Amino acid sequence: MNPSNLHALxxxxxxxxxxxxxxxxxxxxxxxxPDLSVSVDAPEDSDFKDIEPRIRKRAAWILRHQENFRxxxxxxxxxxxxxxEAHRFLGQQYRxxxxxxxxxxxxxxxxxxxxxxxxxxxxxRKRTKNLVMGWYxxxxxxxxxxxxxxxxxxxxxxxxxxxxxxxxxxxxxWESCTAKGLITLNLKLVMVPKQLIDYVIVHELCHLVxxxxxxxxxxxxxxxMPDWERRKExxxxxxx
Numbered sequence: 001m002n003p004s005n006l007h008a009l010x011x012x013x014x015x016x017x018x019x020x021x022x023x024x025x026x027x028x029x030x031x032x033x034p035d036l037s038v039s040v041d042a043p044e045d046s047d048f049k050d051i052e053p054r055i056r057k058r059a060a061w062i063l064r065h066q067e068n069f070r071x072x073x074x075x076x077x078x079x080x081x082x083x084x085e086a087h088r089f090l091g092q093q094y095r096x097x098x099x100x101x102x103x104x105x106x107x108x109x110x111x112x113x114x115x116x117x118x119x120x121x122x123x124x125r126k127r128t129k130n131l132v133m134g135w136y137x138x139x140x141x142x143x144x145x146x147x148x149x150x151x152x153x154x155x156x157x158x159x160x161x162x163x164x165x166x167x168x169x170x171x172x173x174w175e176s177c178t179a180k181g182l183i184t185l186n187l188k189l190v191m192v193p194k195q196l197i198d199y200v201i202v203h204e205l206c207h208l209v210x211x212x213x214x215x216x217x218x219x220x221x222x223x224x225m226p227d228w229e230r231r232k233e234x235x236x237x238x239x240x
Contacts, residue, residue, distance in 0.1 A: 009052060011059040018055065022046065025215035030058055032065035032236075034173050041213065068236050081128040087115055089139070091193030091238075096132070098122055108135035133187075140167045140190035147194065147201045148183070154224050160208045174200050174235070177207045192238050199231035 008017045018030075018038035028051065029041040042051050055062075079085065085096045094115045100122035108117045108131055115135075119128050145165050152162060163181040170176075170186040177183050183204045189197050202225045210217035221228045 007052075009056055009059070011056065011063070014063060016055075016059060016062055020048075020051070023214055027215075028054055029213075029218070030055065030062065031213070032062055032069070034069050036066045036069055038062055038066075065236050079129065081117075081125045081132060087132075088191035089115065089136075090143075090190065091196070098128055106131055108132055136187060136190055137167065140185070140187050143190055143194075144185050144197065144201070147197050148205070151198065151201050151205055151224075154202075155205050155209065158209045160205070163205070163208060177204045181208060192235060196231055196235040196238065199225065199228055199235060202228065 005019050005021060006017065007020055008015050010016075016038060018040050020040045020042060022042050022044040025041060025043050028043070028046070031039045031041070033039065040051070040055060079087075081096065081098070083096060083098045087094050087096050089110065092113075094110065094113055097114045097116045099116060099118045100120065101118055102120045104118055106117075106119050106127075108115065110116075115132070117128055117131055117135075119131060121127060144167055148163065148165055161181060163177075163183045166182065166184045167187055168184060169188075170184070174186045174189060185200065185204075189200060202221065206217055206220045206224065210220055225231070
C-alpha cells in the first residue's frame, strides 16, 4: 500500500483513516470493509479538495458501518446453547429448545418458532453447540448452493462456468472469490433473509466477470440487481 494514498480526517472526537485511489470511473465510491478499514475510489480527474468534503458528509455513515462490523465480528451475548436462547435462521428469530432423551438419536429440527435440539446429555453444552452448528452447516450448504444455482442463468451470456461453492465460518468477511471460480461463503449467511443472501451471491458472481471494484463491476451489479445498494445496507445493519 502506498503511504501517499493514506489520509485521515477528524470527525468529532474520531479520526477516520482511509485509502484513496483514482480510476476511470464517473462517481466517488466509499467502501467500509469488514476489517474496519475504509477505501475511497475517485474519478481520476478529481481534485482532492473536492473529495474530502464528500467523505466528511458520509462520516456518520462510515462510523455506523464500522460499528456494525464490530458487532458482527463477535457474538453478543456469547452463545450458551441453552433453552430459551435466541437464534437466527433465514432472517427469522427462533428460540432454542434443548431436550434430553437418551433413547433417541441426537438431532436438530425447526418447529414453528423453535429450533429443537434433542441431545443425550443436556449438561454437555459443547455437544449441543456442535450439534446446532452442524445443522446450520447442512442448511447453509443446501441453501447457498441453491441460491447460486438460481442466479447463474443471469450470467450465461458472460460465459462463466458453474463455480465451486464452499461454506465455512469467517470472522470478518461475508464471502471471498478466486479467479478460478471458487466462491467461499460465510456460514452466518444462512441466518439472514434470502434477499440479502442473494446480494452476496450476485456480488461474487459479478466478480467472476469483473475481477475488481472498477466502474464496470458496479455497472454489472446494477444491471443484474438494481437494488443491490439497498440490500447491502440492510445486510451491514442486520442484527444477529
